[in-house]
Amino acid sequence: MSLILPKQFEELNAFTEKWAKGTENDRQKARITSTSEELKAFYDAIMPRMKEILEFLDTYEYGKLPEEHQPLYWLAMSLAEVAPHVELYDCDPGVPFAFEEARFVAEHGSQANV
């Protein structure tokens, strides 16, 4: 699948390889294996564009997003995974003072968001 974003979001193309992941499990893994700097760089780049991204996605009926735009959706979903770490956990890639994430099973975790 092409990981090229729509023209108006092209400055985020640099983040798709790492963050355009379709499942909660893959996004969680990307976050845990990132450095604090990577989390911050991704957050800082995408957060100011979030409103526009969601408006763009909402031009499609829910569940009918063309495959070519899935990477943009998945980037936004990765922000939902990453934002608490930047906004609340001082850019710690893990959840501080938490149970081992690898032992915590998300029953929906391998379903791709479409």
Next chain:
Amino acid sequence: MTEAVALRWANKYPELGGDPIPVKPYVSNSVYDEEVEKIFKKTWLKVGRVEEIPKKGDYKVKRLSFAKTSVILIRGKDDVIRGFHNTCSHRGNKVVVETGGDETFGNSKAAVVTCRFHGWVYDAKGDLVDVPEEEKFHPCFAKEDNGLTKIRTEVWEGFIFVNLDTTGTQTVEEYLGDMGNHLSGFPYGQMEDVFAYNTELNCNWKVAHDAFAEAYHVATIHAGSFPNVFGSGLQDLQLLGDHRTAAVCLTNNAKPKPAAALATSMTGASLINFKEKTMLPDSVNPENRKDFAFELTVIFPNILVHISEGLWFTHQFWPMGPDKTRWEGKYYLPKVNTYSERWAQQFAVTLQRNAWLEDTATMEDTQEALESGSKEVMHLQDEEIMLRHGFQVVEKYLKQGAEK
């Protein structure tokens, strides 16, 4: 603060007393064995929701490892959900292969299950309907005497309950009693988006249960995911038979950060933001408090049901051994209609998952520390009264055996 205010629940329920509770039930193998026999094999246990097996012929197999069995829950052509031990009447193979581990789902258009070993077929009423080479069995064998072994199964408000006590006669509605009235009427089935997590914890089931049955820990344990969220203590606490319930009231003084503010503008999927009361039963948050976050209800013995405006969630604790517990956390939200709502929903779910990671972080340490034998009792404060009640209900069952 006067003493009367400080100990408001002890004043309401003086019969519970104020003594510390013993550590022994959390670390004793013999107490665990007794709890399995006298509580878990005698009481109604929630094992599913009707939405999990929506069509005729859908089935779910739920492992009940404390009882060394699994229950097949199957929806018949008559739309009735029945439960059976997953044990073939022939030579005891599991009828449904449990490929899903603790929970396996399947569907049979004919509403039957077939044992893979020799092909015995059972219908959704548990009757044995086909035996290959039936004519070669001896005259003492009769199909009609060899159906699946039934497990008492009932549905209340869409929750599927089973009871392993073959001699009991109490219905699940009678078992829930006044707590059933308190929680009925909430639109459980309308929250169709389910986010479920589970793990196996190396701790006693009560260590896990207790950690979720008080709000005293919010300011410390959740300082990360829910900072500047202040509890005003439990409200409207009621001890109803073996069950217990209270409102958890939280004031969110955190100034929302950008992503949180964006999500909150699109969804009510977060627990800690005030919402007007539209769907809660009358008896829940009766005074319409503005700081009401959710109702925390413990249905004895092993499930916490929390209802809130526009969402609900459960924690359940399955004993697997004296120091081993399967925890299941499920968060139920209304179906979304747009991509932006789905994003905001995911943001709320992620924070909730992280909060549950914070909750479960203490449990194995607690178990290890209790097993050191260095402490014989634990002191509970007034806001931990639900643990005190829980301890006393367990004691009652162990002393008297289960009530029928």
